[in-house]
Each structure stands twice: as structure tokens, then as C-alpha cells.
Amino acid sequence: MVAIVHVPSPGSLAAADAKAFAAWIDHVAAAYAPAERAAIGKALDSARVRYTGLRTADGEPWLDRALGTAGIVAALKLDADSVRAAILLGAPFAPGFDAAALAESVGAEVAQIVVGAARMGAIRAAPGSAAREDHDLQAENLRKMLLAMVEDIRVVLINLAERTQALRFLVGSDDTPADARAQAARETLDLFAPLANRLGVWQLKWELEDLSLRALEPEAYQRIAGLLDERRLDRQHYIENVQATLKRELAAAGVKAEVSGRAKHIYSIWNKMRRKQRGIESLYDIRAVRILVDEVKDCYAALGVVHNLWSPVPREFDDYIAKPKANNYRSLHTAVIGPEDKPLEVQIRTFDMHRQSEHGVAAHWRYKEGAHAGRRDPGYEEKIAWLRQVLDWKDAVADAGEWLQQFKSSLFTDTIYVLTPQGKVVDLPRGATPVDFAYAVHTSLGHRCRGAKVDGVMVPLN
Structure with missing residues (x-):
């Protein structure tokens, strides 16, 4: 089973009638309580008025961008406020936007998410022409900045959903210039796909990577898709x-x-073929199954059954239950020589691990039925503490406790990130002055500095 990138039909909701919007609400908001569905409908009515004639910078009608994003957010099972915020995502770009009026209309929490998403969406990656070392450093600093600048993780998740919708549009539109499509795809691979990976939101990571590959390497994408399709029935x-x-x-x-086939993603296949210099049929995970069980002990019992049936491939076993990945991904991975002497990958995990692996940190904002419908998990603060731990971009840590303490103090407490007009990120110790910033950019600039503006406002140099 292979996952082919979904690109929606060119039909736009911007000119749709009331019946089409009612059908959209029924589809997207089906899992929410009646009062929440009504609030989502009210946000949609507001968006239809705000977005009249409004398009994104890349040419998509803002109503389509917002509703596509909201659909992705709902599929991640985030709360109703997140869906409302996604619908209103383009409000800050409409003429005469008033943040206070928006807060009064939809509530302070939703308004804060909308404004935070707009602020985060303004961050852009380093240009592809930058030196490789500078490019990598800039991308890492940007990823840290993106996460350090938001107080609500839903802002990050909505931005990832918006980027996914943007790429769907760019890949599916014949009117998009090739260079604009390529720039968006490179930016996605630099920033947004790694961000989704670190947050464990695999559902978006895979689609972002596949869409980016389709934009950057259309021939390679189609060739792999064709090879997979040729033998699909077999x-x-x-x-x-x-x-x-x-x-x-x-x-x-x-x-x-529960045993099921596992979708393979074209970007992953392309990456492995390139990295291992192998043909597609020699990859172990072209044929892949997943086993879901109730408890951890059952994972290892199932592993014993698999290895008793088929010979394991040396050095192709990973125990991410005993040693989870940095983004808290947990599973057993093994490759075996299966029936007909063909390589086969088997993943084994509990149902709970599977939910976490599919939605990552988004799983902590899942919609809850009952008395606490739409509210956060009781263990929210603990989960945010875990989130902050996974935001470190280093995979290997010697002492997890010491590392976490150092990470918290360095990234969230003692470091600030400043964006230059050219889009470069400069990290400075908390309490730094504009003069410190000037010297960090260049010594001569520090010598000549006579004044400074922050967010367009003149501020003292000290």
C-alpha cells in the first residue's frame, strides 16, 4: 500500500452556495457538540464576509485556504476553538483588521490563536542561494524560534495545517510559477516537515514531504508512483x-x-533509494504491515510470533518502545524475509502508541465527549512539559534530566530570537540591547549604531 499525494479538485468554495457550506459544516464538524458546531458555523459566516475578493500571497482564495486548513485541523481532532481559529486564519490580512474587535466577536482565546498564527506565518526560510552551512544554521534557528515564540501549541499545529493546504493548492494549480512552487517546497522541507516530525504529527509530515517532492522532483515522483502502481495488485x-x-x-x-497493511510514502521511498543506492524492490519496507495490540507485553509476544514465522534480517530491528525517539515515537520495527523470500517490514505497537504516532502532540488536544467536551486534557501541563522537551533538535542526549534543564534555560528562559529585515535569525541572551544586536550582525554596524526600531517603533539603545 502506498500513499499518493492528495490534491483537491480545482473547484473553489469561494463561490459556493449556502447548501455547499452547510454540507461542509456537516462533514467537518460532525464530531463536535451542537453548541460547538454552531460556533464553527458562526465563524464560517464571518469568514465569508471578511474574505470577499481576498486571496493569499500565492493566489488561492482566502476562503479556500482557511476552510482547507480547518478541515485538516478537524481531521487532527483538535478542539472546536482550533477549527474556528483556522477558519478565521486570514482575518489579519483583510482590510481594516482590528484585533480587539475580533476578540470581542469570537473570544480572546480564538483571537490570540489567529493573531499568533499570522505572526508565525510571517517567518520564512533562508533563500536557497545561501551557503549550505549558513542555510542549515538558519533553518535550525528558525525552527527553534517558531516554537519559542508561541504560547499556545495550537498555533504551531494550525500553521502546519495551513502549510499543507498551501502546498496542495500550489501543486494542484497550473497557474503557479515553477519557482514559487519550488521555493515553497524547499521551505517546507527545511522548516515545516521537520517541525511536524519533531512534534510527532506524522499525518502532516508525510503529506508535506510527498507534496514537496512532487513540486521539486516531479519526474522522480511520477517514476516511483508508476513503479509502485505497476505491481500494486501483486x-x-x-x-x-x-x-x-x-x-x-x-x-x-x-x-x-489488529493487523493491517501500512501505507508507504513516496518521499520516504525516494530518500531511501537515493541514500542506499538501491532499486525499489530491494527496500525492506515496500511491503509493510502493522500489528496493533492492547498492552506493551503483547508487543513483544507478537514480535516473537513474527520472528518464529520468518527469519529476521540482521541489523534491521529497532526497539523504540524501550528507547523512544526524541519526539516520543514508540514502536517495534523489524524486517524479515517473508513469504516467497521477499523482504517485509513489520511494525508492532499498542493502540495508544498508534494514536500518539499518528497525531503526535495534537493527540493531547483531541476532542473529548462528555462533561468536559472540548476542554484540554487534565494532564495538559505535564504534556506541555513533555512538548518542550522534544523541541530540542539534537537526537542524542547523554543525561536526559540535565539536558532538559539546560534546554529549558537556554531556549525558553535565557535566549531571545531576533529577526532582521532580511529574515535572518539572530539569537541573543535575554536582556540584550539593540546595541548587542547590532554588534551580533556586524562589528561595524555596532560602531555606527545611532538608533533602533523594534516592530516599527523607535526604542532606546539601552
């Missing part, structure tokens, strides 16, 4: 036989499990 039949065998053997071993 591979599907093979996976169905593997699933049947696993279900039978797991049941005989007393392991209650």
Missing part, C-alpha cells in the same frame, strides 16, 4: 496473505491483535 495480494497468516498465528498464541 503487492496487495501478498500483504493480504501475510495479514491472514499473522492473524491466525497471533490468535493461536493468545495475542489479541
